[in-house]
Amino acid sequence: MKRPMRPLEDLTTPVRAWLHRFAFLLLVGGAFALMLVGKADGILVERARTTVVDAVAPILDAASRPVATVADVLREGRELAVLRAQNAALRKENARLKHWQLVARRLEAENAALAQLLDMAPEPQTDYVTGRVIADSGGAFVRSVLINAGTNHGIAKGQAALTGEGLAGRVAEVGRTSGRVLLITDINSRIPVVIESTRQRGILAGDNSDRPKLVYLPEEAEVAVGQRIVTSGHGGVFPPGLPVGEIVKAGEHGVRVRPFADWNRMEYLRVVDYGMPGILMTREDDYSARIAAATGAPR
Amino acid sequence: MKLTVWQRLDLIARQITPTLLTLALVMVGMVPLHLPDLAPVVPWLALIAVYYWSVHRPDLMPAAAVFAVGLFHDLAAGTALGVGVLVLLLVHVAVVSQRRFFMSRSFMVIWFGFAVIALGACTLSWLLNALLAGTLVDARPAAFQFMTTVAAYPPLAWLFVQVQRSMLRT
Numbered sequence: 318m319k320r321p322m323r324p325l326e327d328l329t330t331p332v333r334a335w336l337h338r339f340a341f342l343l344l345v346g347g348a349f350a351l352m353l354v355g356k357a358d359g360i361l362v363e364r365a366r367t368t369v370v371d372a373v374a375p376i377l378d379a380a381s382r383p384v385a386t387v388a389d390v391l392r393e394g395r396e397l398a399v400l401r402a403q404n405a406a407l408r409k410e411n412a413r414l415k416h417w418q419l420v421a422r423r424l425e426a427e428n429a430a431l432a433q434l435l436d437m438a439p440e441p442q443t444d445y446v447t448g449r450v451i452a453d454s455g456g457a458f459v460r461s462v463l464i465n466a467g468t469n470h471g472i473a474k475g476q477a478a479l480t481g482e483g484l485a486g487r488v489a490e491v492g493r494t495s496g497r498v499l500l501i502t503d504i505n506s507r508i509p510v511v512i513e514s515t516r517q518r519g520i521l522a523g524d525n526s527d528r529p530k531l532v533y534l535p536e537e538a539e540v541a542v543g544q545r546i547v548t549s550g551h552g553g554v555f556p557p558g559l560p561v562g563e564i565v566k567a568g569e570h571g572v573r574v575r576p577f578a579d580w581n582r583m584e585y586l587r588v589v590d591y592g593m594p595g596i597l598m599t600r601e602d603d604y605s606a607r608i609a610a611a612t613g614a615p616r
Numbered sequence: 617m618k619l620t621v622w623q624r625l626d627l628i629a630r631q632i633t634p635t636l637l638t639l640a641l642v643m644v645g646m647v648p649l650h651l652p653d654l655a656p657v658v659p660w661l662a663l664i665a666v667y668y669w670s671v672h673r674p675d676l677m678p679a680a681a682v683f684a685v686g687l688f689h690d691l692a693a694g695t696a697l698g699v700g701v702l703v704l705l706l707v708h709v710a711v712v713s714q715r716r717f718f719m720s721r722s723f724m725v726i727w728f729g730f731a732v733i734a735l736g737a738c739t740l741s742w743l744l745n746a747l748l749a750g751t752l753v754d755a756r757p758a759a760f761q762f763m764t765t766v767a768a769y770p771p772l773a774w775l776f777v778q779v780q781r782s783m784l785r786t
Contacts, residue, residue, distance in 0.1 A: 352702070369692050385648070458758070
């Protein structure tokens with residue numbers, strides 16, 4: 318192999334190599350320092366993350382739109398083929414749901430009447446903010462998505478994010494115009510839940526697989542495949558009763574839950590603003606409190 | 617030789633093209649594709665870019681740029697902070713130190729070299745993630761990601777060759 322003649326470069330090469338090595342060691346040290354800082358999970362890291370995500374959110378938003386459109390067109394093409402069968406199935410389901418609607422209306426009225434009899438405290442007002450999924454980040458080790466809604470749209474950390482089918486995750490970081498939703502399958506996700514039929518409490522713990530584990534169930538818990546899991550509302554911000562998933566495996570090696578949320582067609586997420594649990598707030602109060610918080614005025 | 621402002625700007629633009637391209641690829645890798653179960657095994661595009669430029673034009677992908685790319689990836693993608701930075705830096709130095717081996721080799725050899733390096737990178741990243749999570753993380757997504765990343769190398773390398781030919785002739 319013939320090397321081109323570069324006398325000046327030959328002369329400075331050792332010095333440069335030494336400098337390079339030193340700079341490299343410095344950078345590697347920086348990487349380790351970042352790991353420690355990241356592990357401590359301080360406010361600084363979170364702010365850095367939200368700043369970066371806020372900055373790239375418009376680009377991701379723009380880039381994800383055509384991709385979503387193509388995905389939609391492909392899906393519609395597939396669905397066109399089974400339109401007749403689907404139509405018949407939906408008709409049947411609609412008839413069934415109409416019946417359910419009647420039942421639900423009757424129960425709602427009955428519930429309201431009974432609650433009034435008992436002087437029960439009304440449930441806090443629930444608001445929804447819908448965000449579009451603009452990034453599906455993480456690769457092999459993290460299950461999280463970015464949505465194009467942030468504090469400007471009234472989203473706060475810790476709120477529940479839903480797909481049409483059920484709970485998808487929890488808002489983990491929130492910037493001005495973007496938010497990161499940690500999915501319930503992520504290894505860091507812990508959601509307090511109850512088994513709907515038996516009302517036994519547990520924690521839904523993600524482990525990066527599609528089937529999160531149900532842990533910390535009481536010993537006498539009766540667990541069976543097919544039982545529905547809903548949020549319990551314990552521990553704060555999540556409203557109780559959000560559908561989460563159903564038990565698909567109950568055995569010696571733990572209980573596994575299949576989430577209702579369909580990860581493959583998660584295009585929009587609804588973020589639930591539940592207000593403050595346990596504190597009575599009318600809509601106006603809530604609004605003025607939010608204004609006060611936003612402007613920094615004392616409440 | 618004195619350069620005019622425009623020539624200097626042009627030179628800077630050429631200098632930072634690989635880094636900008638890599639940053640753009642990090643974002644491309646994050647766009648939701650709505651394809652069944654692809655999200656966890658989407659190829660590690662930054663790894664491909666860092667490897668390619670470290671092999672062919674290390675002067676345009678210095679360690680500081682690798683650091684920046686890794687940091688951007690870790691912050692934007694929400695992965696464990698520092699892991700991407702460290703793995704990419706090590707890949708960079710491994711390639712640069714073995715530059716003689718890579719010089720004017722055939723594409724197949726370089727691709728094979730990439731497979732070896734990617735295997736090391738995915739294993740290390742899995743280990744670090746498990747360490748930081750404090751528990752054994754499922755290794756299967758990492759294994760699949762390794763495969764998709766190796767498979768994604770040829771088309772991306774082709775893209776980089778085009779960029780290198782059209783913009784970075786100097």
